[in-house]
Amino acid sequence: PFCPSAAAWDAPPLVLAPYAGAWQVAASRYRRWFDSQVAVLAAPPWVRECSGWLLAVLKQQHGEVMWDYRTGLDELCDLALERGLDVLGLFGWAHGGHDGRYPEHYPDPLMGGAPALRAALTRARERGLRTILYANGSLIDTATDFYRYVGNEALALRENRELYLQSIRKFHSATPVTFAMGCLGAEAWRRQLRSLAQQALELGADGILFDQLGVFGPLSCFATHHRHATPAEAFTRERVSLLSEIATAMRQQNPEFVVATEGVIDALAGAVGFYHGWGTGFAQPTAPQHMFGGENAFGDLFRATFPELVMTQRQANPMTTRAEAHYALVHGLRHEIETRYPADVRYLREGRLPEPADYADCAYYPPDVETVRSLTADEAAACLQALTAFGQRHAAFLRHGRFVGERGFINASDGLVAKAFTAGDQLAVCVWNPTAEARPCEISVPNGRLVSCAEPHSETVDPASPLGAETVRLLVFAR
Numbered sequence: 001p002f003c004p005s006a007a008a009w010d011a012p013p014l015v016l017a018p019y020a021g022a023w024q025v026a027a028s029r030y031r032r033w034f035d036s037q038v039a040v041l042a043a044p045p046w047v048r049e050c051s052g053w054l055l056a057v058l059k060q061q062h063g064e065v066m067w068d069y070r071t072g073l074d075e076l077c078d079l080a081l082e083r084g085l086d087v088l089g090l091f092g093w094a095h096g097g098h099d100g101r102y103p104e105h106y107p108d109p110l111m112g113g114a115p116a117l118r119a120a121l122t123r124a125r126e127r128g129l130r131t132i133l134y135a136n137g138s139l140i141d142t143a144t145d146f147y148r149y150v151g152n153e154a155l156a157l158r159e160n161r162e163l164y165l166q167s168i169r170k171f172h173s174a175t176p177v178t179f180a181m182g183c184l185g186a187e188a189w190r191r192q193l194r195s196l197a198q199q200a201l202e203l204g205a206d207g208i209l210f211d212q213l214g215v216f217g218p219l220s221c222f223a224t225h226h227r228h229a230t231p232a233e234a235f236t237r238e239r240v241s242l243l244s245e246i247a248t249a250m251r252q253q254n255p256e257f258v259v260a261t262e263g264v265i266d267a268l269a270g271a272v273g274f275y276h277g278w279g280t281g282f283a284q285p286t287a288p289q290h291m292f293g294g295e296n297a298f299g300d301l302f303r304a305t306f307p308e309l310v311m312t313q314r315q316a317n318p319m320t321t322r323a324e325a326h327y328a329l330v331h332g333l334r335h336e337i338e339t340r341y342p343a344d345v346r347y348l349r350e351g352r353l354p355e356p357a358d359y360a361d362c363a364y365y366p367p368d369v370e371t372v373r374s375l376t377a378d379e380a381a382a383c384l385q386a387l388t389a390f391g392q393r394h395a396a397f398l399r400h401g402r403f404v405g406e407r408g409f410i411n412a413s414d415g416l417v418a419k420a421f422t423a424g425d426q427l428a429v430c431v432w433n434p435t436a437e438a439r440p441c442e443i444s445v446p447n448g449r450l451v452s453c454a455e456p457h458s459e460t461v462d463p464a465s466p467l468g469a470e471t472v473r474l475l476v477f478a479r
Helices: 023-035 045-049 072-082 113-126 145-154 187-203 237-253 299-305 322-331 342-350 369-373 377-393
Strands: 052-057 087-091 130-136 139-141 165-168 177-181 207-214 258-263 274-276 335-339 402-405 417-423 426-433 449-454 471-478
Touching: 023 299, 052 072, 072 087, 072 113, 072 377, 113 130, 113 187, 130 187, 139 145, 145 187, 187 207, 187 237, 207 237, 207 274, 237 258, 299 322, 299 402, 322 335, 322 377, 322 417, 322 426, 322 471, 335 342, 335 377, 377 471
Parallel strands: 052 087, 052 335, 087 130, 130 207, 207 258, 258 274
Antiparallel strands: 139 177, 165 177, 402 417, 417 426, 426 471, 449 471
């Protein structure tokens, strides 16, 4: 608590509850306590109904424009709709490109300027897509005027009064960009983030993503002129209050505007309506990008504890494999593809399969070439389109239902993954066969009556039939 000399601090109650048994019971107990402390934000209907997003870096850190406002955003709309995705996540949309010039996010004249951006966002909405603009919630580029003239009021300080510094190198051939960290309890930094949210609203976007605010832990800031009462509150209490303040102000102007962040911290559930996946559990355990999958991934725990939170899967490729798409579906995650580098653009625009040399200069989480080459762009698009359409047909469970994991049913199948969703007095079991051969599908619900059985390419399936390789099935039971 950083209690100063001669002062007093009263510790809050600490409750320990030893328990042996199913983890779901302990998770439910935690959720009951959480609900006594935080009112979980109800996301706007369009967020609940969304299938997923196409994350696009319009301009890279070194200045290369890959998608402009005039025609590039229309192309991205085409690509998203061909895959059944209904949200565009626009990164690198500002003059400094992605991971450059933060927090100065201005519409780029090189890409068409503010009028062209507003017009493009309007066209996207007219075609049924929603748009979320990127802003970094913590980093300040040390080469910016903001750092030079406002930094002393906005920066987080270590105990020795030095800065929290980091660098991001996107390309081996380019000098890394150095960033200092802003303090979430500094009024100058809070004012800047509020202005970025207001700008996104006025440009016509449906939301703003504050990157990193759901990723890093509770750092301390020792600046004495910020609003945090102690160093410990700078990235805990002040993080929650800042996002809550921005979300409330935006909803007052537009109830459908959403504040999003990367990663997920349950304390932010009262303010954040859309979560960009980051960390274990947001991809299957065998995912090449280890920070998203990993053998310790256990997505069920958080999904079952906070089933109403809308979160995307996370994978760094311009396509998604059948396995990744199926993992997202059975866990109730929204789908994602990312286009960040020129080879990604060629894959999507021209269908050109990448070679390792195409990413040789990429220094920051390049796509997995072997994965991208496993499906042509058309094959990947068709696979994702079929799954997003399936999700829409069964949205009562897969998008609006309550994820309950492996509770309420019996899976006697060999090698099949099954997760359940509830809606009213019905329970739907989503079954995935990740193997290379058809397997018997043996799912039952005690005291339940089978109502329907469907797969992406057929709404009437014999439930006794084997489940084909690399496909999914949804069995709905009345209870």
